[in-house]
Amino acid sequence: MTDRTAGLFVEGEPIHDTKAPAGPIETRWSRRKFEAKLVNPANRRKLSVIVVGTGLAGASASATLGEAGYVVKSFCYQDSPRRAHSIAAQGGINAAKNYKEDGDSVFRLFYDTVKGGDYRARESNVFRLAEVSTNIIDQCVAQGVPFAREYGGLLDNRSFGGVQVSRTFYARGQTGQQLLIGAYQALQRQVAAGSVEVFTRHEMLELVIVEGRARGIIVRDMVSGEIETHLADAVVLATGGYGNVFFLSTNAMGCNVTATWRAHRKGALFANPCFTQIHPTCIPVSGEHQSKLTLMSESLRNDGRIWVPKDPADRDKDPRQIPEEARDYYLERIYPSFGNLVPRDIASRAAKYQCDEGKGVGPGGLGVYLDFADVIARLGVDTVKARYGNLFDMYARITGENPYETPMRIYPAVHYTMGGLWVDYDLQSTIPGLFVAGEANFSDHGANRLGASALMQGLADGYFVLPNTIRDYLAAGPFPTVAQDAPEVVEARSAVQTRIEGFLSSNGSRTVDSFHRELGHIMWEYCGMERSEEGLLEAISRIRALRKEFQDDVRVLGANEQVNASLEKAGRVADLIDLGELMCIDALQRRESCGGHFRVESQTEDGEALRHDDEYAYVSAWQYSGEDGPPVLRKEPLVYEFVEMKQRSYK
Amino acid sequence: MKITLRIWRQAGKDAPGRLVSYQRDDVSPDMSFLEMLDVLNEDLIAKGEEPVEFDSDCREGICGMCGLVINGEPHGPQVTTTCQLHMRSFEGCDSITIEPLRADAFPVLRDLVVDRSPLDRIIQAGGYVSVNTGSAPEAHSQLVPKVHADRAFDAAVCIGCGACAAACPNASAMLFLGAKVTHLGELPQGQPERDARVVNMLNQHDEEGFGGCTNVGACATACPKEIPLDVISQLNKDLRHSLVKGL
Numbered sequence: 001m002t003d004r005t006a007g008l009f010v011e012g013e014p015i016h017d018t019k020a021p022a023g024p025i026e027t028r029w030s031r032r033k034f035e036a037k038l039v040n041p042a043n044r045r046k047l048s049v050i051v052v053g054t055g056l057a058g059a060s061a062s063a064t065l066g067e068a069g070y071v072v073k074s075f076c077y078q079d080s081p082r083r084a085h086s087i088a089a090q091g092g093i094n095a096a097k098n099y100k101e102d103g104d105s106v107f108r109l110f111y112d113t114v115k116g117g118d119y120r121a122r123e124s125n126v127f128r129l130a131e132v133s134t135n136i137i138d139q140c141v142a143q144g145v146p147f148a149r150e151y152g153g154l155l156d157n158r159s160f161g162g163v164q165v166s167r168t169f170y171a172r173g174q175t176g177q178q179l180l181i182g183a184y185q186a187l188q189r190q191v192a193a194g195s196v197e198v199f200t201r202h203e204m205l206e207l208v209i210v211e212g213r214a215r216g217i218i219v220r221d222m223v224s225g226e227i228e229t230h231l232a233d234a235v236v237l238a239t240g241g242y243g244n245v246f247f248l249s250t251n252a253m254g255c256n257v258t259a260t261w262r263a264h265r266k267g268a269l270f271a272n273p274c275f276t277q278i279h280p281t282c283i284p285v286s287g288e289h290q291s292k293l294t295l296m297s298e299s300l301r302n303d304g305r306i307w308v309p310k311d312p313a314d315r316d317k318d319p320r321q322i323p324e325e326a327r328d329y330y331l332e333r334i335y336p337s338f339g340n341l342v343p344r345d346i347a348s349r350a351a352k353y354q355c356d357e358g359k360g361v362g363p364g365g366l367g368v369y370l371d372f373a374d375v376i377a378r379l380g381v382d383t384v385k386a387r388y389g390n391l392f393d394m395y396a397r398i399t400g401e402n403p404y405e406t407p408m409r410i411y412p413a414v415h416y417t418m419g420g421l422w423v424d425y426d427l428q429s430t431i432p433g434l435f436v437a438g439e440a441n442f443s444d445h446g447a448n449r450l451g452a453s454a455l456m457q458g459l460a461d462g463y464f465v466l467p468n469t470i471r472d473y474l475a476a477g478p479f480p481t482v483a484q485d486a487p488e489v490v491e492a493r494s495a496v497q498t499r500i501e502g503f504l505s506s507n508g509s510r511t512v513d514s515f516h517r518e519l520g521h522i523m524w525e526y527c528g529m530e531r532s533e534e535g536l537l538e539a540i541s542r543i544r545a546l547r548k549e550f551q552d553d554v555r556v557l558g559a560n561e562q563v564n565a566s567l568e569k570a571g572r573v574a575d576l577i578d579l580g581e582l583m584c585i586d587a588l589q590r591r592e593s594c595g596g597h598f599r600v601e602s603q604t605e606d607g608e609a610l611r612h613d614d615e616y617a618y619v620s621a622w623q624y625s626g627e628d629g630p631p632v633l634r635k636e637p638l639v640y641e642f643v644e645m646k647q648r649s650y651k
Numbered sequence: 652m653k654i655t656l657r658i659w660r661q662a663g664k665d666a667p668g669r670l671v672s673y674q675r676d677d678v679s680p681d682m683s684f685l686e687m688l689d690v691l692n693e694d695l696i697a698k699g700e701e702p703v704e705f706d707s708d709c710r711e712g713i714c715g716m717c718g719l720v721i722n723g724e725p726h727g728p729q730v731t732t733t734c735q736l737h738m739r740s741f742e743g744c745d746s747i748t749i750e751p752l753r754a755d756a757f758p759v760l761r762d763l764v765v766d767r768s769p770l771d772r773i774i775q776a777g778g779y780v781s782v783n784t785g786s787a788p789e790a791h792s793q794l795v796p797k798v799h800a801d802r803a804f805d806a807a808v809c810i811g812c813g814a815c816a817a818a819c820p821n822a823s824a825m826l827f828l829g830a831k832v833t834h835l836g837e838l839p840q841g842q843p844e845r846d847a848r849v850v851n852m853l854n855q856h857d858e859e860g861f862g863g864c865t866n867v868g869a870c871a872t873a874c875p876k877e878i879p880l881d882v883i884s885q886l887n888k889d890l891r892h893s894l895v896k897g898l
């Protein structure tokens with residue numbers, strides 16, 4: 001802590017994961033499953049679980065718990081569970097099947113993921129993830145997920161995100177969609193069987209805690225506006241990531257932090273909030289009207305060459321008129337051995353630097369060229385079309401430019417959030433009975449996530465991990481019935497009502513979106529790819545001013561008792577503002593460059609990221625201490641027994 | 652671009668609705684269609700008027716949440732979703748009429764937002780393979796010829812947007828139904844329940860108030876994912892099979 005950060009947070013007791021067994025890593029998960037108490041099938045009907053979220057993590061958990069015989073209620077804000085944001089994942093899902101006999105194994109997937117996370121994830125969790133990855137593929141195939149196949153009828157694999165083995169299963173460029181439809185269908189089967197009840201267009205706005213246990217949620221029916229209470233023996237949050245704190249991201253419009261943030265305010269620790277992933281190949285912003293960014297698959301970097309004009313004066317020229325010698329293929333120049341295939345964070349940061357130097361192209365100078373002219377000349381248009389046709393079409397539709405003729409323009413965008421609620425090996429948060437799965441938790445990706453591993457984690461959590469660990473908790477239930485008018489319930493419900501009334505009656509002058517956009521600008525500028533103490537302090541004071549202005553000057557029209565998108569957004573943006581501040585504080589205390597983020601104060605002589613394992617090999621888990629108190633930092637030390645920590649080098 | 656928008660406004664499920672005109676003088680051709688509506692809404696809020704409610708989420712053409720009838724066509728003039736349309740495809744067009752996806756089975760909830768839950772209930776009636784978590788055999792234990800896997804995939808890309816039903820003069824959701832029947836019917840995993848699936852899903856479809864198919868083909872024209880009309884032929888074939896078996 002430096003003098004300037006004093007008072008922004010305080011340090012509390014360290015925290016430890018007490019659930020993962022010690023000893024050989026290969027048997028930890030089987031031992032934990034064996035130790036976890038069983039629930040007799042006849043008792044399961046008496047035990048109820050609320051699952052918020054119907055993405056890969058939530059849908060798979062609800063379906064599996066329903067199959068096991070528990071009484072499940074499932075919630076999502078969209079009009080159908082099938083629309084959760086997992087649907088948008090393009091690339092693929094990893095699994096250690098070693099179908100290609102190329103030396104892959106559970107241990108190698110574990111090793112790659114720990115290394116990919118830049119040694120900031122727990123070994124036990126990651127090993128388990130790699131272990132169950134193979135079951136996921138079996139399960140999905142059995143459900144009818146149409147993965148890509150070879151002519152002989154076997155499943156096809158490809159290599160993804162710079163790893164040296166082919167372990168990624170895919171369904172053209174729509175893997176997330178196909179996996180989610182599989183999980184959604186399994187969920188709908190349980191709805192038909194009567195074991196799961198789905199509440200669509202319902203948004204969770206508060207968590208109910210009774211006698212120290214998570215016992216329910218308060219939700220708003222987004223059509224009628226009714227504030228409902230749902231109670232159960234345990235609550236699972238599978239509500240996805242918070243990338244929308246940046247306003248512009250590749251996330252869906254509705255992605256938000258409300259569910260996890262509300263739980264955080266009620267005592268759940270929030271871990272590593274500043275660990276976000278920035279994807280280098282997105283379509284750049286076209287103007288102030290921009291509402292979201294679209295990802296272009298990373299595979300484009302296999303054949304496209306990235307460059308900017310050497311002379312900023314050439315920025316607005318037709319790129320085809322810029323001769324070879326006036327172009328700077330900067331990745332190939334700086335990283336000759338990896339070239340255009342350097343990891344995501346390096347590619348992203350390098351693009352930012354070029355734009356900072358005034359060499360960026362396209363609207364606002366925020367873009368770099370991704371040029372396919374060479375590969376088209378070498379292999380012909382048809383081959384390129386066969387490889388990337390749908391991506392090129394998508395690009396053409398969005399930008400109105402033809403990438404077969406003129407280079408694409410790309411720019412980095414926020415894509416994934418590694419941080420989330422702190423959970424133990426059982427995926428249980430620090431609130432007993434509150435479990436967290438999928439992108440909403442922090443557990444498996446450390447400071448950076450490998451490509452094709454979020455889908456794997458979502459389904460691992462939902463199909464295989466959570467259903468096994470939650471039983472250890474439920475075995476002590478059913479817990480005493482909570483009355484709808486219990487003081488804790490009334491308190492939670494009236495807090496929600498007061499908040500909604502506050503938004504509707506504030507009669508300010510600015511729209512919710514304008515605040516969201518401003519928050520996004522602050523976060524992107526100061527807590528994005530590159531961070532410094534100076535910038536983060538600036539961001540914190542701006543966010544505080546923004547919060548004040550939001551409270552005084554937001555304008556939300558209409559009533560609660562109707563479909564009201566501004567009202568929905570108001571609650572989400574208010575929570576994102578609070579989260580934004582915590583992200584900056586988290587980034588401030590981590591004075592090291594690690595994983596997806598770069599701290600200017602921590603770099604090597606030639607400007608590369610420098611990690612500090614001696615000081616920062618811990619999870620930063622934050623405890624809420626009221627509206628005015630500084631957040632409390634609780635460190636969970638990370639110990640590496642099976643993988644040796646190494647500095648990355650791509651030069 | 653200068654455009655007059657005529658937008659369906661309806662306060663609630665049982666309220667009467669009408670088209671309201673909005674003059675826009677500053678539409679950029681690079682805006683997406685929904686961004687154009689976002690900007691309209693920002694202006695409406697500034698003026699103290701309630702914004703136009705419409706659904707969208709991914710804005711990448713994959714979640715199926717968006718869906719507007721634009722100048723009479725579900726998802727507008729191109730073969731894509733509403734969220735993937737850009738204003739440059741409306742150049743030279745001075746007025747645009749925007750209505751919700753209409754079908755008896757899709758009641759309007761407010762403005763352009765409709766209830767498409769019948770589509771979920773059709774899936775509940777049998778659009779799945781019955782396999783509990785953990786009971787799956789090794790993935791390679793069953794080979795699937797590539798042609799079957801590809802055809803299953805082509806049908807499985809349906810995003811459940813409901814445009815097919817809104818386009819159909821009979822308000823039939825047969826393209827949606829056929830897509831699911833074909834997806835699962837092409838794969839070995841889908842065989843055991845194949846006969847019952849088509850009958851149960853079809854019964855649910857009719858119960859929801861969707862109409863019958865008279866081979867107009869408007870559904871396939873409107874479908875943003877180019878689900879081919881032959882999935883309906885497949886559905887009819889599967890139906891005949893199961894009826895012969897007396898299901």
Ligand SMILES: Cc1cc2nc3c(=O)[nH]c(=O)nc-3n(C[C@H](O)[C@H](O)[C@H](O)COP(=O)(O)OP(=O)(O)OC[C@H]3O[C@@H](n4cnc5c(N)ncnc54)[C@H](O)[C@@H]3O)c2cc1C
Pocket residue numbers: 052053054055056057058075076077078081083084085086087088089090091092093175176202203204205238239240241250251252255256258259295415416437438439440451452453454455456458
């Ligand atoms: C464009 C894109 C491409 C990607 N490609 C890949 C890839 O190729 N491979 C890969 O492994 N990963 C990829 N990822 C990451 C991956 O898709 C996500 O991390 C993962 O799908 C998250 O799944 P989830 O189940 O945790 O959450 P989500 O799928 O985001 O689901 C969240 C659920 O929570 C619900 N919800 C949220 N808040 C509330 C609330 N307050 N009340 C009620 N319900 C709520 C939502 O309705 C939704 O059902 C990609 C991500 C993006 C954005």
Ligand code: SF4
Pocket residue numbers: 808809810811812813814815816826827830870873874875876877878
């Ligand atoms: S078949 Fe096409 S139009 Fe119909 S729901 Fe599916 S994607 Fe939409």
Ligand code: FES
Pocket residue numbers: 706707708709710711712713714715716717718732733734735
């Ligand atoms: S918003 Fe998802 S398909 Fe249009």
